[in-house]
Amino acid sequence: MGMRYLYEGAARFVVDDSVFYNPYARFSRSLGIPVLVCEAKLRGRDIVVGDVMAATGVRGIRYYLESASVSEVWFNDRSRAAYENIRRNVVDNGVRAKVFNLDVRSFLFSDGLYRLDFIDLDPFGSPAPYIDALVSSVRKGGLVAITATDLTALCGLYPSAAFRKYASLVRKTWFCHEAALRILIKSVLDSAGRHGRYIKPVLSVFSEQYARIYVRVFEGRLRFPYEYIGYIILSGDKVNVYSLMRLGEGLHIPSGSIILGPLWIGPLHDKEFIRMILDGELYNYILVGEDRDRAKELFNILMEEADFPPYYFDLHAICSRLRRSPPRLKVVMDRLVELGYRVGRTHFSPYGFKSDCSLDVLMKVLRSLPR
């Protein structure tokens, strides 16, 4: 049986040929490190982390070694080869750990139940089958990080798959990347509600390969964020956002509209949390230099995009509706500011931006700019 020896951040580890390791997910692992450091600072103590679909264990190992904020990592993988691989890697890296070889749902409802402060769920494809176990078993007030790679469903290429897995209507739009995160968050909230819990997003990130959300899970019913579940409806030159609880008030859906939802229409990020990461320069805990710089830039953009309507504009997509070539992004953003609107960058697209202007105002601005 073949083995490879690899380095990533502070981890030196072995990858058995039959165990999964994706070098392109390195940045997603790196980004978790400042999040853990921040979480431990907030709690005033080291935290217990679950790397519950761990494969080689590289994620949990890096969290332990680089954050210096983790008291123990509980690893799990249902594959026997992965389990053996993790056991070897945690010993080689001196990680304080427990290692399990169970289906993630059995693990979370047995040994893991209410013992983990932070659970990282990193499945192949959709996390949908595991969300109930995840949100009901994390310690109250804890964090869960969820990766989804079934982007064809979440971004609206296969709407029926999204409907089956997430119980939402999804269509491909220019802001589908943001809608993907919002649909995923809504389905986690649904699940939390079933268990007498509710959630608040801390950080939500989309990349070409995955959608990933960090949400805090609270106990109780009183603060359930009903108002943040809603629909985004695209009708001609208008994008309208409706809260599900107030659908009766003035809703008019012209035929031909594109309906997305129900989805999360509240904040995607906890600005206080990101502010703590930026002020404390906690991205410096990441040992991979390239990822450290990228994380710093990303946290800054997440701050910028935080206070806007639940969709962004993509200049290329909107200019192609107008059959014109796109002007420079900065020219458009400056013009909107002159007109009194707020604008901000977004991490969803290099040609994207956030604004509180309406789509028809933006189209007017684009029509008025020289070609």
Ligand SMILES: C[S@@+](CC[C@H](N)C(=O)[O-])C[C@H]1O[C@@H](n2cnc3c(N)ncnc32)[C@H](O)[C@@H]1O
């Ligand atoms: C995408 S890989 C995890 C990669 C890893 N977290 C990393 O960052 O390198 C998914 C892993 O989940 C495991 N897995 C799949 N379904 C599972 C289940 N139901 N319960 C536990 N583990 C499962 C697979 O064996 C595989 O090792």
